[in-house]
Amino acid sequence: MSRIHMSNFTDLTKSMKASEWLSQVGGGPVGDVGLRMEIAGFCGDRQIAERLRELGFVTGEQLEYRGRAPFSGPWLLRLGTVVMALRDNEAECLMVVSTP
């Protein structure tokens, strides 16, 4: 069902859902704060993807992992001069590639 829309410039083979990527790298409570990733595209629920775009998530932009709210709550992602708190199902609509 989920359609994937991506920019032509990103290596598609390495991109994955932000929630999955974060679960892997951000497993430790706050230990991995500062890790960076690049937005590769959007997938899943159209309305969520639309709102993500409206909020300023743009393909090619850098994101920085800033931790996670208690009880496995929303992911904290820094986007330029703001941090966005995204739930699991919202972060799922964001495709990312990790940047060194």
Added chain:
Amino acid sequence: MNQVFKPHVALVGPPNSGKTTLYNWLTGAKSKTMNYPGSTVEISLGALRSEYHSISSGSVWMDTPGIYSLFPKSADEEVTRSALFDRPDVVKVVLVVDGTQLHRHLLLAKQLHESNIPFAIAVTMADLLRKQHLIIDSRAWQEEFGAPIVFVNGVTGEGVRALVDEIEKLELKEKRPLELWSETQMAAKRKRIQFIVDQSINETSREKLKDLYTPTAQMDRWLMHPVWGLLIFVFLMLFLFSGIFWMAKPLMTLVSDAFSGLSDLIISWSPQGLFARFLAHGVVDGLGSVFSFVPQIFILFIGIGILEMTGYLARAATLIDRPFSKVGLSGRSFVPMLSGFACAVPAVIATRNISSVRDRWITNFVIPLLTCSARLPVYAMLLSILLLDRSSWAKGAALAALYFGSLILAVLAAAILNLILKREGLSLFMMELPIYRRPRLGVLLKNTSERTLSYIKKAGPMIFLFSTLIWLGTNFPNSDMKDDGARLQQSYLGQFGQKIEPIFTPMGVDWRVGVGLMSAFVARETFVSSLSVLMGLQTPDVPIAEPQQHNKFIEDLQNAKTADGRRLFTFSHTLGMIIFFMLAMQCLSTFAIIAREMHSWKMAFLQLILFNVVAYIVTIAVVQGLNFVGIA
């Protein structure tokens, strides 16, 4: 263009863009909160400050709920969209964008441009930009969006005059509703904005812009920490709540003293006069019951306002989102529920920024269970009876338990609804955690006063009307009778109460308490004053927020007997009353606001009936159960 209406200029912008601060610079102290005809929402309207009248006069300025896009995804976003497109008198727009968030905020400029609305762009945080020596060359956007650009400084008001000037110069155009963008269009337009903004900021400025967030990020390592963040959150909430009591107490005493003084004064002028009695006990005492809660509500709004302006409220909602969403609520339910401890009316209004209809419905459904300030005098009275000989510490602890208990009840109710209701629709959280900022006192006080005033306007007339009706009902037809008790017994309300007494008997109380309960449907706190009238007791020195102090009124109540000589307020009966007040939906203002906000009389009636039936049954079960095991 022919205009029969006053032209309106709407301030539109994303949340946290500094819109309200700018609105305050434009409109000064005199503004009014308005309910839009045909919509349910409050929008602030204000006339332009007189100092700008030389440039522009006669226009009305409008502050709207924050939006991210003209494709609405929550009730308050829909309000703003509707204000722009459904109202012919909104002819011009100021788009307010945060100078540090241009990449994100200028999407709205694109949308406004496409809807052909004449608009100017106000870039806020000019002070912050200047401090960091950030240079933004906005010429490129002027062409792109066809709108003049003005940098405004929220601290000094610099740029506001220029903004008014630019708005005045805008030519009127025929606006048209925005057509939906496809995904590819959205992506392309986003890219384009990115490009335009990147062009206007040079490399060094771009780096500096990123540094702006560093102090906030450092603070968040503590404030958003899974352990420390949670502890700080709990501490802040405890401080806020205890503050509502100890800070408001002297003010509340002052207010209620003033009203009872006034009422005594009126009686002393004409001790026997019917009109004086009506004025004193019907009108003034009724108004007193409204106003004595204003200090608490004011302080709660100040607290929420500070949390909001500093940027902490978004964090609090994020911290609590996971546990809340487990029971069908949302992190966005946090603010409404917090307000619910002061008053359900503003709490229901605050649910507008919950995007999911389902989450909003559940939140509104459980809000009336939270211990609002109107329950406080009732609990204070009942706990004083229940724990007459116990230490003040015990009474305080019991009161705290009632507060906490109401939260647990609300969460339980939400969890049950969550199980019953089908999961449907969009539930978005996506919370923006802005840069921490210092709250601005002027704006804070103005907003708080506006919100408080709006509460008084909403709840006041109802309480006033019903307390007048109750006075009339308890004083007629035998208004000239000397003996208070006999007059009451033979009054219309007294006769009616005695007729329906069998309803109240299983709860362990007589018709007087029953009538008191019915009067509580106006406003719960009315129960205390009604009871004193109905029992023929001295005007109570109500121990508001101070259950530790027992006085003559409480002792009289404790010793009160029913017609057949049984004690009225025994342990089980008093406990039953407390339980009834915890569960029952007795506030007609809440009923009305829920019907209006949720566009659903069905929901309001469902709540009214369900809560009261459950309260009635549970109360009877507890009272009869206790009596059965031998506890009177």
